Amino acid sequence: xxxxxxxxxxxxxxxxxxxxxxxxxxxxxxxxxxxxxxxxxxxxxxxxxxxxxxxxxxxxxxxxxxxxxxxxxxxxxxxxxxxxxxxxxxxxxxxxxxxxxxxxxxxxxxxxxx
Amino acid sequence: xxxxxxxxxxxxxxxxxxxxxxxxxxxxxxxxxxxxxxxxxxxxxxxxxxxxxxxxxxxxxxxxxxxxxxxxxxxxxxxxxxxxxxxxxxxxxxxxxxxxxxxxxxxxxxxxxxx
Numbered sequence: 001x002x003x004x005x006x007x008x009x010x011x012x013x014x015x016x017x018x019x020x021x022x023x024x025x026x027x028x029x030x031x032x033x034x035x036x037x038x039x040x041x042x043x044x045x046x047x048x049x050x051x052x053x054x055x056x057x058x059x060x061x062x063x064x065x066x067x068x069x070x071x072x073x074x075x076x077x078x079x080x081x082x083x084x085x086x087x088x089x090x091x092x093x094x095x096x097x098x099x100x101x102x103x104x105x106x107x108x109x110x111x112x113x114x
Numbered sequence: 115x116x117x118x119x120x121x122x123x124x125x126x127x128x129x130x131x132x133x134x135x136x137x138x139x140x141x142x143x144x145x146x147x148x149x150x151x152x153x154x155x156x157x158x159x160x161x162x163x164x165x166x167x168x169x170x171x172x173x174x175x176x177x178x179x180x181x182x183x184x185x186x187x188x189x190x191x192x193x194x195x196x197x198x199x200x201x202x203x204x205x206x207x208x209x210x211x212x213x214x215x216x217x218x219x220x221x222x223x224x225x226x227x228x229x
Contacts, residue, residue, distance in 0.1 A: 034217070036220070042222065043117075043118075043205075043220050043221055043222035043223060044157075044205065044220035045220075046217055046219070049217055090157065092157075099162065099169065099170040100145060100147075100162050100169070100170065100209070101147075101159040101162060101170055101172070102147075102149075102157075102159060102218060103159070104149075104156050104157040104158070105156065106155075106156050107156070107157075
């Protein structure tokens with residue numbers, strides 16, 4: 001069965017700092033990859049997704065992620081964070097032979113200090 | 115923008131009681147899902163539903179759980195006899211049309227507390 005690891009549980013940054021959140025998955029076959037964000041008091045929202053093609057995908061609010069197949073990674077990046085990026089970020093994987101279920105990482109709680 | 119909605123936002127129940135969690139998926143979506151997140155743990159898949167039947171379920175989704183689409187808009191999760199360990203945030207999600215690999219859109223969740 002596939003699994004997803006997010007190594008950073010809590011990250012604290014100052015505004016304008018660069019962000020990189022790690023996500024690794026364990027599954028050898030074809031996958032779809034997602035980053036979801038949950039702002040305080042709100043529901044999970046899709047930030048970006050990778051299905052195929054260019055491994056560098058751009059999402060909303062200036063976020064991007066790079067799929068590196070050889071490293072089984074899909075790290076999330078943003079060059080300059082804002083206070084409004086304070087949220088919990090979840091990486092998720094959908095393995096193509098595992099039906100349509102999403103497997104989530106444990107989440108990374110990001111706090112951006114103004 | 116259309117959203118998945120869930121009711122109630124919070125539910126407190128006694129152990130052994132039945133609860134029904136309700137979801138209204140996005141109107142043109144065809145695949146429906148339930149996930150849960152126990153406090154401090156990962157979001158876990160429970161079940162997916164398509165064409166009025168369960169398409170997949172996890173080990174968590176035992177005989178105490180059932181899902182139903184009672185009408186054209188609602189999608190419900192029933193827990194027949196709640197246990198303390200069922201306390202969690204329950205998320206409903208839906209996805210579009212024919213592809214299994216479409217994005218899943220999540221509702222705000224129902225926080226269930228079993229006493």
